[in-house]
Amino acid sequence: MRPCRFLLTGLFIIVFIFFSFSQSKNNVITIKADKPYAAIQSSMWGVFFEDINLGADGGIYAEMVKNRSFEFIKPLMGWKVEQKPFVEGAVTILNRPDNKSNPRFARIKITNAAAGSLSITNEGFRGMGVKKDLRYDFSVMCRQSSAGVKLHIELLSAKDAVIGMAVMTPAATGNDWKKEAVSFHSSETEPKAKLRIWFEGTGVIDLDMISLFPEDTWKKRPGGMRADMVQLLADLKPGFIRFPGGCIVEGMDLSNRYQWKKTIGPVEERQLMINRWNVEFPARSTPDYFQTFGLGFFEYFQLAEDIGAEPLPILNCGMACQFNTAELVPLEQLDPYVQDALDLIEFANGDVNTKWGKMRADMGHPAPFNLKMMGVGNENWGPQYLERLAVFQKAIKEKYTDFKLVTSSGTDPGGERFDLLNGELRKMKVDIIDEHYYRKPEWFLGNVSRYDSYDRNGPKIFAGEYAGHSASAATGINRSTVQAAIAEAAFLTGLERNADVVIMASYAPLFAHIDGWQWAPDLIWVDNLKSVGTVSYHVQKLYSNNKGTHVVPALLNDKPVAGQDSLYASAVLDKHTGEIIIKIVNTSLSSRTATLSVEGIKKFSSRGTMTVLSGQPDAINTLDTPFTVSPVVTTMNAKGRKLDVTVKPFSLLVIRLGIK
Ligand code: AHR
Numbered sequence: 011m012r013p014c015r016f017l018l019t020g021l022f023i024i025v026f027i028f029f030s031f032s033q034s035k036n037n038v039i040t041i042k043a044d045k046p047y048a049a050i051q052s053s054m055w056g057v058f059f060e061d062i063n064l065g066a067d068g069g070i071y072a073e074m075v076k077n078r079s080f081e082f083i084k085p086l087m088g089w090k091v092e093q094k095p096f097v098e099g100a101v102t103i104l105n106r107p108d109n110k111s112n113p114r115f116a117r118i119k120i121t122n123a124a125a126g127s128l129s130i131t132n133e134g135f136r137g138m139g140v141k142k143d144l145r146y147d148f149s150v151m152c153r154q155s156s157a158g159v160k161l162h163i164e165l166l167s168a169k170d171a172v173i174g175m176a177v178m179t180p181a182a183t184g185n186d187w188k189k190e191a192v193s194f195h196s197s198e199t200e201p202k203a204k205l206r207i208w209f210e211g212t213g214v215i216d217l218d219m220i221s222l223f224p225e226d227t228w229k230k231r232p233g234g235m236r237a238d239m240v241q242l243l244a245d246l247k248p249g250f251i252r253f254p255g256g257c258i259v260e261g262m263d264l265s266n267r268y269q270w271k272k273t274i275g276p277v278e279e280r281q282l283m284i285n286r287w288n289v290e291f292p293a294r295s296t297p298d299y300f301q302t303f304g305l306g307f308f309e310y311f312q313l314a315e316d317i318g319a320e321p322l323p324i325l326n327c328g329m330a331c332q333f334n335t336a337e338l339v340p341l342e343q344l345d346p347y348v349q350d351a352l353d354l355i356e357f358a359n360g361d362v363n364t365k366w367g368k369m370r371a372d373m374g375h376p377a378p379f380n381l382k383m384m385g386v387g388n389e390n391w392g393p394q395y396l397e398r399l400a401v402f403q404k405a406i407k408e409k410y411t412d413f414k415l416v417t418s419s420g421t422d423p424g425g426e427r428f429d430l431l432n433g434e435l436r437k438m439k440v441d442i443i444d445e446h447y448y449r450k451p452e453w454f455l456g457n458v459s460r461y462d463s464y465d466r467n468g469p470k471i472f473a474g475e476y477a478g479h480s481a482s483a484a485t486g487i488n489r490s491t492v493q494a495a496i497a498e499a500a501f502l503t504g505l506e507r508n509a510d511v512v513i514m515a516s517y518a519p520l521f522a523h524i525d526g527w528q529w530a531p532d533l534i535w536v537d538n539l540k541s542v543g544t545v546s547y548h549v550q551k552l553y554s555n556n557k558g559t560h561v562v563p564a565l566l567n568d569k570p571v572a573g574q575d576s577l578y579a580s581a582v583l584d585k586h587t588g589e590i591i592i593k594i595v596n597t598s599l600s601s602r603t604a605t606l607s608v609e610g611i612k613k614f615s616s617r618g619t620m621t622v623l624s625g626q627p628d629a630i631n632t633l634d635t636p637f638t639v640s641p642v643v644t645t646m647n648a649k650g651r652k653l654d655v656t657v658k659p660f661s662l663l664v665i666r667l668g669i670k
Contacts, residue, residue: 036654037574037604039566041581043590043669044610046560048510050582053249053320055554056516058475059310060256061301062287062529063522068135069536070239070521071305074146074222075132075205080114081282082300093128097121100128104216111272111281115151115218120159120209129208131166132220135298136525137202139538140165145225146174147232148205149191151218151278157182158213163192168202180215187218193225201538219278229316233277233304238541239521242534243317246547246554250320250514252385252474253310258301259324259388260331262286264339267326270354273306274369280306286331287528294528308370311358311379321358322416322514324385325351328398331389338394341401348405355381355410383414389446391420391427396434403438414441416472423447423457436468442513444474451478451497455597458501458572461508471511475518476501477531477546482628487524489531490544492639492660493627499549499662500573500595503580506553507570509561517550524633535633542636548623552641552664556591556621558582564592577602577657583669589618592665596657599627606653608669614648616668624661 061067068076076088085103093100100120105113120128140146148163157179165174176194196203205222209215227234228241243251254268261267272281280303288299307323314321328339328347339347353366358381360367370376386402387395399417406413417440420427435443447453454476461471478494498517505512522532533547543551564571564581571579576598582591590611596602608614625639632638641664648667657663 037566037577037602039564039571039579039594039604039606041590041592041606041608042563042565042610043583043608046562046583048561050506050509050558050561051249051513052557053514054509054557055246055550056248056250056252056319056322056514057243057246057520058256058516058518059251059253059520060258060518061254061285061305062256062258062519063532064135064299064526065519065521066305067285067300067302068526069523070235071302072223072227072234072236073302073304074134074138074224075220076135076298077132077300078220078302079112079218079278079282080116081112082298083284085114087298088133090131090133091129092131095127101130109279111279112218115216117214117216118159118209119214121212125210126208129206131204131206133204135538136523137168137538138204138222139201140173140196140199140203141224141226141539142197142199143195145193145195147191147193147223147225148176148178149189149219149221150178151187151189152180152215153183153185153187154180154213154215155182155184156213158211159215160210162208162210163194164206164208165194165196166204166206167198167200173198173200173203187216199539235305235309235313239534239536240313240317242541242543242547246551248317248319248554249557250322250516251310251314251317252322252324252516255324256388256519257331258286259326260329260390261326262289263330263335263337264326267330269350270307270323270325271350273303274308274357274373277302277304280304291528296526296528299526307354307357308373308375311381312375315379320383321379321381322383322385323354323381324388324416325354327387327390327395327402329387329390329395332391339398341397344398344401348402351384351386351402351406352409354384355406355413383416383442385416385418385444387418389421390418391431395431396438399440400438403440416442416444416474419443419445421446436465440469442470442472444472446475447473448475448477448479450481451494454478454497454501455573458504458578459570461504461511462570464508464511466510470513473505473512473515475516477517479531486527486530487522487535487544487632488630490535490546490630491627492545492625492629494531495545495549496595496597496660496662498546499593499623500578500597502549502553503578503593503595504572506561506580506582506593507564517546537633540633542631542633544631545623545625545629545639548639548641549662552621552623552662553593556593556664556666558584558591560585562590575602577604588615588668589666590669594655594657594663594665596659596661596663599659601659602657604655604657606655606665608651611651611669613650613670614653614667615670618646618648618665618667620644620646620655621664622658622661624658627660
């Protein structure tokens with residue numbers, strides 16, 4: 011062989027070996043199972059609930075009649091009056107002095123009406139979703155001096171076919187209001203049904219709180235919540251539920267702020283209010299969006315209890331939304347706001363002989379709700395926030411020493427506002443700081459190590475609102491991509507790794523109605539009949555359902571796995587089950603291999619599971635294709651203390667193995 015050819019062949023072999031080696035690069039991730047350094051709070055992974063995107067009214071609150079009490083700004087919004095022949099004054103809206111929080115009602119006047127000559131039809135929230143053979147419970151508050159008017163209640167399909175009906179003959183009540191109820195079944199499944207009421211007879215009848223609920227609410231509670239939506243929350247096994255928001259707490263101005271005391275007691279006495287998301291985004295204006303508070307604070311506490319989540323109410327701190335009016339309560343007038351906070355603790359936890367504890371008991375829950383924490387202010391900022399917070403902090407801590415307060419770091423995870431608050435809140439030795447980030451996927455990847463350098467002895471962190479917002483032109487549900495979700499998954503390894511500092515985290519917003527949303531992306535999408543978890547939902551669920559109890563080091567070349575070779579990882583022990591749980595995220599377009607080397611154990615002790623969530627970067631789940639991207643679980647055997655894994659492109663891999 012000539013020297014030149016010899017050299018070329020040698021070079022080729024070297025290049026080939028190098029190329030082969032670089033293709034099969036193996037990442038050795040060392041997990042120190044004998045070095046747990048932080049307990050993971052049972053509250054770690056939770057949910058953020060806000061009535062945005064028709065999350066409550068038109069969403070989880072299963073009421074199907076929109077504007078049931080005629081209190082919208084336009085009293086007949088959502089209703090269509092039909093009459094043949096037209097008679098002036100057959101349907102009028104009046105006010106009653108005895109119910110200041112729900113004054114309006116409809117008066118129906120008819121004389122010998124022929125069948126169907128006068129009717130009112132409610133369009134529902136973007137239609138009403140009804141199911142074949144399911145029972146529907148209709149109720150109405152009414153009064154009439156003699157039993158002259160009968161109500162024919164009909165469920166109509168989108169094409170106006172009658173698919174369910176009942177007749178109601180309300181009693182004569184003189185001047186008193188009485189609740190009448192009747193139930194019927196739907197003969198069809200229909201996503202866009204309507205409710206028509208036509209009147210028969212002669213007389214005058216007053217109607218208020220016209221309501222229709224499906225039988226299959228969560229726990230079959232009358233006037234309850236949509237079971238499919240609650241189930242999706244329950245499946246997350248959330249550690250906490252934050253409510254009622256969000257900006258909704260702050261209000262556009264203070265008159266529009268959320269006031270919990272107005273959301274409890276009989277539903278017909280809860281005063282309706284415009285939802286601030288009605289007008290917030292002109293491009294997504296939602297003129298028929300109001301808060302009825304049928305889902306109020308009692309129901310939120312009950313929901314938290316049902317799904318095993320710690321309740322985390324957020325209260326207004328005397329400041330309206332600073333992006334809107336920025337209206338402030340003068341410090342010397344802050345007392346009622348602080349009193350609301352103190353009374354809420356009594357409402358949740360107080361003895362049944364206390365004023366507010368009795369109210370809770372009267373609503374059907376004598377046992378306390380065990381409220382342990384509360385947020386003061388949502389995304390409020392500036393010295394005006396700090397001054398008000400200090401008043402709340404003093405008053406609450408004086409009375410309830412161990413009660414924890416969640417405080418605001420503003421709207422962004424950096425910048426002047428954040429820096430001021432972050433510095434001052436630490437000086438105030440607050441319990442928990444709430445950080446929010448709606449950012450591009452790259453931000454999440456770049457911030458995986460954000461909390462590595464946080465003061466271990468300072469306030470704890472609540473990652474209260476986060477979501478990966480892809481820069482793409484996608485709108486609505488199309489924004490909930492694998493790319494965004496996998497970036498979130500990578501970021502969550504950083505939260506988990508820092509569980510000694512970060513004690514709670516929640517994606518936001520939670521729900522969105524496909525025909526009535528204002529903000530995207532969101533965790534769960536619904537229409538009137540169906541609901542779907544986005545890829546981000548599955549990420550949340552995988553973290554929450556594999557929470558473990560103690561975090562242990564997971565290292566690549568002695569460093570946290572935070573982006574080397576596009577890999578991110580964290581590991582926890584579950585001391586209840588005797589397992590190790592390892593989460594690995596690959597954010598690249600090609601597979602990665604890794605050897606997981608677990609130190610401090612004798613060996614893996616049992617069969618385990620491997621759960622993979624992966625997909626094309628732009629893949630999404632939709633209401634019609636809900637399982638395009640969902641976790642795939644396989645069982646596995648592992649021997650010794652090492653395990654070789656392949657991590658698929660754009661994936662989250664969760665491994666659970668027993669250890670000895
Ligand atoms: O989640 C939507 C909104 O985002 C919340 O209401 C607010 O807190 C944040 O700006």
